[in-house]
Amino acid sequence: MNDTVQTLGYQKGESFLHRLNGTSKLLFFVLASAACMTTYDTRFLLFVGIASIFLFKISGIRWRQVSFVMKFIFVFSLLNLVAVFLFDPAYAEKIYESKTTVLGNGYFHLTLEELFYLFNLILKYCCTVPLAVLFLLTTNPSQFASSLNKIGVSYKISYAVSLALRYIPDVQEDFFNIILSQQARGYELSRKAGFIDRIKGYTGVLLPLIFSSLERIDSISTAMELRRFGKGKRRTWYTEQKFSSKDIAVIFIGLFLLLISICLFFVNKGRFYNPFV
Amino acid sequence: MKKDISVKTVVATAIGVALFVVVGRFGSIPTGIPNTEFSLAYPILGLIGVLFGPIAGGLTGLIGHALKDAVFYGSVWWSWVISSAILGILFGLIGKKLKVEQGKFSLKDIVLFNIFQVISNLIVWAVVAPVGDVLIYSEPANKVYTQGLVASLVNSVGIGIACTIIFAVYAKTRVQKGSLSKED
Amino acid sequence: MRKKVIEFVDFSFQYESQSEATLKNINLSIYEGEKILIVGASGSGKSTLVHCLNGLIPHLYKGKMTGSAKIGGKDLESQSLHELSFQTGTVLQDTDGQFIGLTVGEDIAFALENDEVSQEVMLPEVEKWAEKVEISTHLTHKPQELSGGQKQRVSMAGVLISESPILLFDEPLANLDPHAGKETIELIDELHKQTNTTVIIVEHRLEDVLHRNVDRIIVVNEGEIVSDTSPDELLKSETLMTYGIREPLYVTAMKYAEIDVKNVENLADLRYLKGKEIKQKLENWQGKHPNLVTKEASEELLSLERVNYRYQNSQKKVLNDISFQIQKGERISIVGKNGSGKSTLSKVICGFLQANGTFLWQKKEIREHSIKERAEKIGYVMQNPNQMISKTMIFDEVALGLKLRGVEEEEIKERVEKTLKVCGLYSFRNWPISALSYGQKKRVTIAAILVLEPEMIILDEPTAGQDFRNYSEMMNFLDELNAQGKTIVMITHDMHLMLEYSDRTFAMLDGEILADKLPSEVLTDEQLVKKANLKETSLFTLAKTFELEKPELFVQKFIAYDRVVRENE
Numbered sequence A: 001m002n003d004t005v006q007t008l009g010y011q012k013g014e015s016f017l018h019r020l021n022g023t024s025k026l027l028f029f030v031l032a033s034a035a036c037m038t039t040y041d042t043r044f045l046l047f048v049g050i051a052s053i054f055l056f057k058i059s060g061i062r063w064r065q066v067s068f069v070m071k072f073i074f075v076f077s078l079l080n081l082v083a084v085f086l087f088d089p090a091y092a093e094k095i096y097e098s099k100t101t102v103l104g105n106g107y108f109h110l111t112l113e114e115l116f117y118l119f120n121l122i123l124k125y126c127c128t129v130p131l132a133v134l135f136l137l138t139t140n141p142s143q144f145a146s147s148l149n150k151i152g153v154s155y156k157i158s159y160a161v162s163l164a165l166r167y168i169p170d171v172q173e174d175f176f177n178i179i180l181s182q183q184a185r186g187y188e189l190s191r192k193a194g195f196i197d198r199i200k201g202y203t204g205v206l207l208p209l210i211f212s213s214l215e216r217i218d219s220i221s222t223a224m225e226l227r228r229f230g231k232g233k234r235r236t237w238y239t240e241q242k243f244s245s246k247d248i249a250v251i252f253i254g255l256f257l258l259l260i261s262i263c264l265f266f267v268n269k270g271r272f273y274n275p276f277v
Numbered sequence B: 001m002k003k004d005i006s007v008k009t010v011v012a013t014a015i016g017v018a019l020f021v022v023v024g025r026f027g028s029i030p031t032g033i034p035n036t037e038f039s040l041a042y043p044i045l046g047l048i049g050v051l052f053g054p055i056a057g058g059l060t061g062l063i064g065h066a067l068k069d070a071v072f073y074g075s076v077w078w079s080w081v082i083s084s085a086i087l088g089i090l091f092g093l094i095g096k097k098l099k100v101e102q103g104k105f106s107l108k109d110i111v112l113f114n115i116f117q118v119i120s121n122l123i124v125w126a127v128v129a130p131v132g133d134v135l136i137y138s139e140p141a142n143k144v145y146t147q148g149l150v151a152s153l154v155n156s157v158g159i160g161i162a163c164t165i166i167f168a169v170y171a172k173t174r175v176q177k178g179s180l181s182k183e184d
Numbered sequence C: 001m002r003k004k005v006i007e008f009v010d011f012s013f014q015y016e017s018q019s020e021a022t023l024k025n026i027n028l029s030i031y032e033g034e035k036i037l038i039v040g041a042s043g044s045g046k047s048t049l050v051h052c053l054n055g056l057i058p059h060l061y062k063g064k065m066t067g068s069a070k071i072g073g074k075d076l077e078s079q080s081l082h083e084l085s086f087q088t089g090t091v092l093q094d095t096d097g098q099f100i101g102l103t104v105g106e107d108i109a110f111a112l113e114n115d116e117v118s119q120e121v122m123l124p125e126v127e128k129w130a131e132k133v134e135i136s137t138h139l140t141h142k143p144q145e146l147s148g149g150q151k152q153r154v155s156m157a158g159v160l161i162s163e164s165p166i167l168l169f170d171e172p173l174a175n176l177d178p179h180a181g182k183e184t185i186e187l188i189d190e191l192h193k194q195t196n197t198t199v200i201i202v203e204h205r206l207e208d209v210l211h212r213n214v215d216r217i218i219v220v221n222e223g224e225i226v227s228d229t230s231p232d233e234l235l236k237s238e239t240l241m242t243y244g245i246r247e248p249l250y251v252t253a254m255k256y257a258e259i260d261v262k263n264v265e266n267l268a269d270l271r272y273l274k275g276k277e278i279k280q281k282l283e284n285w286q287g288k289h290p291n292l293v294t295k296e297a298s299e300e301l302l303s304l305e306r307v308n309y310r311y312q313n314s315q316k317k318v319l320n321d322i323s324f325q326i327q328k329g330e331r332i333s334i335v336g337k338n339g340s341g342k343s344t345l346s347k348v349i350c351g352f353l354q355a356n357g358t359f360l361w362q363k364k365e366i367r368e369h370s371i372k373e374r375a376e377k378i379g380y381v382m383q384n385p386n387q388m389i390s391k392t393m394i395f396d397e398v399a400l401g402l403k404l405r406g407v408e409e410e411e412i413k414e415r416v417e418k419t420l421k422v423c424g425l426y427s428f429r430n431w432p433i434s435a436l437s438y439g440q441k442k443r444v445t446i447a448a449i450l451v452l453e454p455e456m457i458i459l460d461e462p463t464a465g466q467d468f469r470n471y472s473e474m475m476n477f478l479d480e481l482n483a484q485g486k487t488i489v490m491i492t493h494d495m496h497l498m499l500e501y502s503d504r505t506f507a508m509l510d511g512e513i514l515a516d517k518l519p520s521e522v523l524t525d526e527q528l529v530k531k532a533n534l535k536e537t538s539l540f541t542l543a544k545t546f547e548l549e550k551p552e553l554f555v556q557k558f559i560a561y562d563r564v565v566r567e568n569e
Ligand SMILES: Nc1ncnc2c1ncn2[C@@H]1O[C@H](COP(=O)(O)OP(=O)(O)OP(=O)(O)O)[C@@H](O)[C@H]1O
Pocket: C015, C016, C017, C018, C022, C040, C041, C042, C043, C044, C045, C046, C047, C048, C049, C061, C093, C434, C435, C436, C437, C438, C439, C440, C465
């Protein structure tokens, strides 16, 4: 029953992206996401969107590995778009200071501006989602903590992230094991039980999960103190990877993207690229 | 956050994040309003904040929410992530007033905690998160405020019920000084 | 005069939540370069004593200390945990929390990372220690992909790498297969000899530790040190028996044969035992005792046909075409190398994991049965107690299964209390589980299943970390259940448990059942022993050393006789 839920996690591979340093990938990801987050310049988004889909192609990741999650993301994004429209169909008119009605009138009317605005939102997903997915799939979690540390996050917080990644499978296993051993003691949680019984059984899982986790916090921090975690101002990393010239280039491209998006802010006199005036 | 972080805080954050992600995945029910759900992850945030303080609470909210968004949705919704972080910090602050750690959770504490958590939820989900949505994502205001209000409501109810039970049970298991002896 | 590295004078410690002191009036001196073994019943305070040596007491576990405790010449209380951690390295009893890194390599490197050692130094160091504990082929594995024994090796390497002058091992053998256990003891011995470290080992498997020489053995009972002498002296005395600890079996055998152990030289080291007189007496004893009869098989209970299992993310099959039958009322033991698939097999039987193949229960297919339905027939005690416990109080935990089955309140109370007595937990019945020692926790999980009295019981390492008294009581209770027709399956690394309490043994290796024989046949098959990482018992070695006729018969006779003796006590 476990592991039926697909999540985005590291997949071993040999592509160009896999070999890049985790730190430079992280920096690039942060810079590029920030660039795409701040601007609504359609040309820029179009360019980054196409580029990230291209990157996805060359990463050697097969669609099958992410299809489930991607479909999930698609539905989620679509819902958000629908919500944006339903709540304020005239929103884009205010932004672009123009109104070109395509369909209907009254509250629910569709304008060219609104369509364009929604198109921009879609583009944003096309920019950030593939980048994030690529980052998650090609970065060895072992390198993640040292990368965070390298870009200036305190090593303790970086290590907390690494530990979280370490213990997510364990907590998940605990979760299922508690369910299993509850069943073995007599809760029926399989499809053979009624809906209410199953809900009751599952709530019985949360408390033990919490208590075993609290105990875990004690024992892990004990073990870490015994091996001198938190002693110094810094620490080194077993998995840290050396920078290559490619890595430096990647960071510069990220910086460049951010710079462009800031420039566009001045060119467009605001966040939005406005083709309507 | 410049102050030195203890090892316990680091570990509590890590396990808190792990719980947040796992419970957020398996213990969530959609509310019907797009992208807002009733999630047992927030009571977990309450637990970590109250027991381990504002740093652990804030970091759990920040990292937990960001990680959950990243691995399940492929994109991080920063305005809500920041809101989770603030909520975690707020829980940490009220935790210092309560003495759940020492096994005390009286009726007065229950009332105090619940008033505080309802107000916190309102501030965070109905003010901070929507303002962030408008500033960062330029989304229509009435949409994000509706989402925010619904989120405050479901989270207040969820945290109110789940956290009250969790703290009550937890306080009971904290053994009082010198109380354990072998019986025949 | 050697340097004293540890000195306790009139030291007592009381956990904050306890009403009585856990350690009482400890007077103990340990010198540089010594190798010490600490034994004692489960819950007697061994781990507590270890925590006083590495500083977890008083820095993490709060409580009241009196008397004085000095580590490395300085007062325990005046040193911070970090200062202390340079002097002592600890392999903790609970390996769950000790594996911190995302992968094996990172975990081994953890202490070096914290000491800000550069990568150029760190990588070869990690490689070296991984090789020493024989885990170097798994450096990039995640902890979730390792078996219990493999995890224990990683923990060892992660501690040894700091090369602290005092090394503490809290039950290092608990999860290791017999061969790996032997190697571990040899490894510890080697380190000790090469580096002049002070070594302190806490272990229930006395006989296994004595595979290599130790300087002194300290016996702890209810928080007090009741004996502190050389192994030879200890074995010659009655101390071990008095405090419910099992002496090495060959010593018991020699006592049965009326050999005056007080006059035997090198009693603690089986390798150096000799003497005509001993041989004579052993032969006499063997001649006096009759041969045994074996049990007849009855109806078929559980049968597996061609069962295969592979974990989602691994390439290799963990169970490879397993087929076997178990008859009603049998006592089966499953033994074999770490990681050979024993725990996986039991999870598959209980439906925790979905494997393909045929599962017949009393000739009826049970593939489609839910975990709960299977659990009504088969009770399963998992290897790791932390994964089973779901309540906070002991009584509630044991009562849970009965409650869910709708048994009446009064009957629950009666049955739970009876089971708690059997498992030596009765006096703790109103405690929270968090205040228990590791062995006690494991017994809680055993009690929680025993109380249900299912048709068949699978116990994964039931005696790991248990002392002899609790071990015998639990095993005798299982035998009682067995006499009522219940079927018992035990997974164990304890060769003697296998010999004494089972009728048939499956020896596993790499997901296959290599042999399905009588326990005594398994242990006399030298090739099998070697392949499946087993170990002959010291009884067998004794019989061979003195060239007795039919050594396996000697072993069988001993077991039968030993049981009679103990029943009459
Ligand atoms: N954190 C704690 N708080 C309160 N009491 C404790 C705590 N840890 C241990 N104890 C108590 O101290 C006693 C000794 O425990 P300890 O863990 O030292 O035993 P042990 O000899 O190592 O046993 P085992 O062989 O089962 O590991 C036990 O009765 C236990 O209940």
